[in-house]
Amino acid sequence: MIHKIILDNGLRVVFEKIKYVNSVTTGVWVGAGALNETKENNGISHLIEHMMFKGTKERDAFDIAEEIDGMGGQINAFTTKECTCFYTKTASFHFEKALEILSDMIFNSVYDEEELEKEKKVILEEILMYEDSPEDYVHELLTAISFEGNSISYPILGDMHSVNRITKEDINSYIANHYTADNVVISIVGNIELNQVKSLCQTYFNQFGKNRKTAELDQTIEYTYNKKGIQKNIEQLHFCLGVKGFERNNTDYYASNILNNLLGGSMSSRLFQNIREKSGLVYNIYSFHSSYRSAGLFGIYSALKEENVDEVLQMVNQEIKELIKGNLSKNEFNRSKSQMMGNYILSLENTSNRMTVLGRRELFYNETINPEDVIPKIERVSYEDVVRVSKKLFKDATFNVAYTGNIDKKPNLTDLFR
Helix, strand or coil: CEEEEECCCCCEEEEEECCCCCEEEEEEEECCCHHHCCCCCCCHHHHHHHHCCCEECCCEHHHHHHHHHHCCCEEEEEECCCCEEEEEEEEHHHHHHHHHHHHHHHHHECCCHHHHHHHHHHHHHHHHHHHCCHHHHHHHHHHHHHCCCCHHHCCCCCCHHHHHHCCHHHHHHHHHHHCEHHHEEEEEEECCCHHHHHHHHHHHCCCCECCCCCCCCCCCCCCCCCEEEEECCCCCEEEEEEEECCCCCCCCHHHHHHHHHHHCCCCCCHHHHHHHHCCCCCCEEEEEEEECCCCEEEEEEEEECHHHHHHHHHHHHHHHHHHHCCCCCHHHHHHHHHHHHHHHHHHCCCHHHHHHHHHHHHHHHCCCCCHHHHHHHHHCCCHHHHHHHHHHHHCCCCCEEEEEECCCCCCCCCCCCC
C-alpha cells in the first residue's frame, strides 16, 4: 500500500512498505533542473547537486562519505532536465541516520567559496569530457535544436561561460526559490514503519519554506525544426534524427515506447537486425523516446563511416516507410509489448526503482500511484494503437538532424526525410 503524507509545512512524502527486504531507499526530489534555469545561470541545478556533497556546518565531504560507508550504505544524486534527486540506500535500522545526513546536506551546506571554485573546475572538465564523447554530444545537440528558445534545450551541465559566472549568492537565491516545500517530494520505499516515516520526516524536513519565492516558469514547450552539424576530427560520423514525440502523460506514451522497442530499442529491433547484424554497415544504431512533462522527442542515433551514410539513411527511411504503411507483424508487436512489460516488472523488484516511480510521479503530477498500476496501461496498448502512433510520428514528418564528425562536405541528411 502506498501512503501519502503531508507534513506541517506542506511537504509531500510518499511511502511504500516492502516487508520482504531489509533495506530502505530514500529520495529527496526537487523540481529544479535545466528547465528552471536561464542562459545566465545554466548549470546551476547540477552545480548545487555537486556542492551539497562538499560539506555542511557539521560535516566535511569526507565525513559524509565516511558515515555512509560506515553504515554499508549508498548515497548519490543526479540532475535531469526537470529535477534534481538526492538519494540514499541503507539497511532499515540506519534509516534515521540516512535521513539526518540528507537533511544536513540540504539545509546546512556551506557552499564554501574555495570549494565552489574547485567544483566549477571539476564540472568544466565534465563538460569537456561530454564534448569529447560524440554520442553524448550529438544527443545534446538534437535536443538543443528541437526545443530552441526553451530552457529544456539547455545542457544539464551548463556551458563553460555560464558555470564560471555562478556565484555563491546565485546558489543561495536559487535554493531559496526552488528548494521549497511545494516543490519537493520525499519518496521512501523499504522495510520500515509508517509512524517512523511520519515522525522522522517531520523532524528532519520541516525547515523547507512553504512556497516558492518566484513564479513557476512557463511550461509550454514548442517543438522547432532545424538541422545542425559540428565539425570534429574523429573517425566516424555520428548523427541523430528526431521528430516530435509524446509528453510523459500523453495517452500514446506507452504505445510509442512499444514502437520504440520494435524499431530500434532492442537487439531484436528492425534497425539493429537489418542495418547492424545483416548488413554490417554500423556498429551502433538505435532509436529512443525522450519524454518530459510538456514535450517529447523521438529519435534515431547511429555512428558509421562517412561513405556508408547514404546507404544507411536509405535503409532507415525504408523501415520508417514500412511502419507508416502499417507493415507491422503481430509477432513483432507481441514481442515488443512483452519485452516492455517484462523489463518493467523486473525493475519493480528493486526498491530504488520503486522509489523513483513514486517520487517522480508525485513531483511532476501531484499523483500517488502504485508502480504496479503501470502494467495494465501497457497491457491495454493494442496492435492498432502502435500502427496509428507510427503514422502520427512519421507520416509527413520533418526530421531534425544533428551530426558531428570529420567531414569534407556536410551531408544533407534531411534529403531522404522530406
